[in-house]
Amino acid sequence: MDKIENNKAWFLVLPVLLLVAFSAVIPLMTVVNYSVQDTFGNNVFFWEGLGWFKEVLTSSRVHGALGRQLAFSAIILAIQIPLGIAIALCMPKRGFWASVCLVLMSLPLLIPWNVVGTIWQILGRTDIGLLGYTLDQLGISWNYARNPVHAWIIVVVMDVWHWTSLVALLAYAGLQSIPQAYYQAAKIDQASRWKVFRYIELPKMQGVLLIAILLRFMDSFMIYTEPFVVTGGGPGSATSFLSIDLVKMALGQFDLGPAAAFSIMYFLIILLVSWVFYTVMTNIDKAEGK
Amino acid sequence: MSLQWMAWTMPTAIFFGTIAGLLILFTILAIRFPETPRRGVLTIETTRGDRLFITLLGSAFINAGWLALSGQPQWWALGICALYAYAVFRWV
Numbered sequence: 001m002d003k004i005e006n007n008k009a010w011f012l013v014l015p016v017l018l019l020v021a022f023s024a025v026i027p028l029m030t031v032v033n034y035s036v037q038d039t040f041g042n043n044v045f046f047w048e049g050l051g052w053f054k055e056v057l058t059s060s061r062v063h064g065a066l067g068r069q070l071a072f073s074a075i076i077l078a079i080q081i082p083l084g085i086a087i088a089l090c091m092p093k094r095g096f097w098a099s100v101c102l103v104l105m106s107l108p109l110l111i112p113w114n115v116v117g118t119i120w121q122i123l124g125r126t127d128i129g130l131l132g133y134t135l136d137q138l139g140i141s142w143n144y145a146r147n148p149v150h151a152w153i154i155v156v157v158m159d160v161w162h163w164t165s166l167v168a169l170l171a172y173a174g175l176q177s178i179p180q181a182y183y184q185a186a187k188i189d190q191a192s193r194w195k196v197f198r199y200i201e202l203p204k205m206q207g208v209l210l211i212a213i214l215l216r217f218m219d220s221f222m223i224y225t226e227p228f229v230v231t232g233g234g235p236g237s238a239t240s241f242l243s244i245d246l247v248k249m250a251l252g253q254f255d256l257g258p259a260a261a262f263s264i265m266y267f268l269i270i271l272l273v274s275w276v277f278y279t280v281m282t283n284i285d286k287a288e289g290k
Numbered sequence: 291m292s293l294q295w296m297a298w299t300m301p302t303a304i305f306f307g308t309i310a311g312l313l314i315l316f317t318i319l320a321i322r323f324p325e326t327p328r329r330g331v332l333t334i335e336t337t338r339g340d341r342l343f344i345t346l347l348g349s350a351f352i353n354a355g356w357l358a359l360s361g362q363p364q365w366w367a368l369g370i371c372a373l374y375a376y377a378v379f380r381w382v
Contacts, residue, residue, distance in 0.1 A: 029302075033296055037299065043297070050357055057358035058358055268350050268354070271347060
């Protein structure tokens with residue numbers, strides 16, 4: 001134990017702590033306060049106890065939104081992660097075309113979310129949209145505003161279009177960091193392409209892929225803008241994910257109490273998932289550091 | 291400063307006071323009695339602070355589950371949380 005711990009360094013974190021307190025902790029505490037009370041505005045509150053939590057926890061509407069949310073996150077992860085890896089494997093490793101690919105891949109990531117929503121909203125329309133019109137001409141009765149399956153297809157495809165490049169870029173960065181010696185050794189052993197992928201590339205990409213899964217899970221779990229612009233959560237509540245449902249409850253109906261209880265449960269789920277990912281990632285780092 | 295905009299109530303004040311108190315207590319413990327992380331049943335390295343976090347987060351879910359499923363007084367959930375906290379600090 002020749003390392004000296006100096007806890008005074010913690011004082012340097014103090015400004016950030018103050019900022020976080022005002023931007024996150026105090027609003028969160030206010031939400032907790034709202035969740036046990038009822039209000040009709042004017043800053044007048046009535047004690048409600050755990051009633052809202054019970055309502056939210058047993059509400060079929062919230063269960064439905066949570067189910068749709070989990071399904072959506074599972075679907076986009078199941079598509080984006082393998083697709084992103086496949087794209088990264090196909091990209092040229094160096095030279096002019098590598099740069100072209102990188103620029104093209106990062107383009108969707110730069111577009112603001114509501115613009116992405118508008119693009120796909122228009123693209124899917126049968127009167128003026130290229131996709132909708134083509135499907136219509138092919139004889140498919142396409143209508144994402146009325147058919148829940150079509151609404152899901154367009155929301156999922158939109159998310160895949162918007163975010164697969166992030167996974168691909170992360171996987172590409174992971175691939176680039178593998179030393180050439182590994183491939184040479186594999187060549188000497190006459191390893192097949194699949195074995196190179198399974199035993200060299202995949203293990204070496206593990207770290208970045210976990211980050212990609214975490215980022216994509218969190219982002220998709222909190223998705224709001226794009227489905228809101230394209231389908232508005234409809235038809236009915238077919239694409240009402242957690243955030244959309246929460247905003248409807250808090251702002252549409254001004255049910256601050258139930259919405260606050262809903263937010264806290266939402267927050268707890270995200271906290272749990274983040275903690276699991278964080279623990280897994282740090283443990284992998286430690287195992288590699290040995 | 292008026293705290294009215296935050297809509298404080300006594301129970302929520304006690305709730306946050308308890309958490310703040312626990313954080314201060316564990317900070318003091320960490321300074322007075324330094325420790326090395328250990329591995330328990332979850333096979334992950336944990337310090338006292340990690341175990342406190344696991345306890346608090348788990349307790350939130352125990353309370354939510356109790357409220358949704360049991361229909362019994364909420365105090366009993368606190369008892370389960372105490373057992374859970376003991377288990378976490380003993381074995382995790």
